[in-house]
Amino acid sequence: MTRHVEPEVFLVARPELDFDELGRYLEDVGGLSWLERLDRDQLTPQDLAEFAGRLCYRSFEPGLNPNVTRIRQDQDAYLRNILASAHGSVLEHLSFSFVLHNVSRVLTHELVRHRPGVAISQESLRYVRLSDIPFWFPEWAREDAELMKRATEMLDRMEEFQIWAADHFGLDEPGVEFAVKKHRTSFMRRFAPEGVATGLVWTANVRTLRNVIEARTAPGAEEEIRLVFGRVGELMREECPALFGDYTVTDGAWAPGWRKV
Template structure:
């Protein structure tokens, strides 16, 4: 048994093809928007998520410049102001084009059971304990639990016994013997996982679009949220605000709760 800490790593973000965007804008008369290339506002990969949201929004109203749409006589040229208007007007559909992918490591199955309740705009690939045989039981303890010596002694003793039972079963079933077929290993491994605690640490790739991320960030850092998922989404929120400040900069953090200025976008 080893103590672990939940970890968040951002592994994917939007990457735009600016040559294709240029071809499109020339065809529809949006060349003035291309001037932002010369000012260096569209060629930084860290801004691609924001650029994609802005591109999708402007396409909806043909608002690349005044006059292309006769109903549009003026346009916002500042990206922060433009995306702020997207949020305040609840035009959340354009945010669904912007996806971020995370590898969530050393998170419990307590957490993953709650996380998978958020389904729209999400993709999940989780470590399978039907295939992955447990040789140890990594476990996260919150600070308040670690401050209780008797609790920790009893908890670690119990986990140690559960871990030893996992190793005993593997030996008892002869899973490492020569010639054991993978189907048999999978069958017994699936049985063995039933004796692992729900708090055992695992991992998954979790990808979500910005519309979903905004809702989930608020819901899973709320004061009543489960403490591990609350800790995890605080770290996700910090990452997102750094990656796309114009899409997540309206949040204020109050006692760990991420509260947006614009809700239900």
């Protein structure tokens, strides 16, 4: 019986700063007053973005760089200026890792087009044997009774084949080597649709995230990837409001106030 699933997004890793090491560096260059504005117990990824930007101009406080006579004290204002001036390299230091769960291979095939600033580890169906075909149906499809009847019939047949093939190859019999299981499982995965639900760890830096959120929530983007990256956008706005607060969301499309950062 076809199992309907919903795509989910889990934010599983974010940047972590070392307050003491920052202090060692800043003591050497004379910027400890900047560090004193931070709470060592509540450091955020945005602190890293600000630190990297200020290092570029040695603008931790006035006077460290003779060319800098005044500095922005407010972090939000500082980071908004980073975005407005398209100083995007600063944002590449901030990487976040997501688990994209119950997403289709339709989505993952599109997502691999975004390569700069990205790391991917995807569930391998060469090793992971399918016992069913978990599948996401958009709401409009679920409302079409005849479509659902025909679609689920096809998926049920594919599920039956996976179970039959495993038995036919004797994959669960004692003593079957893993190399044999892998070889047969790789063959069996060819009979699963691109829409089968899978999972991956997807890591991207903030510069890339800004681009992908805009591109993959645009009105012309594929509907599943729009759903997933709308959620990614929500998570990032919670994590880094100063770096993602310039977006306006209209009918699910995320448009940044500053492009080509």
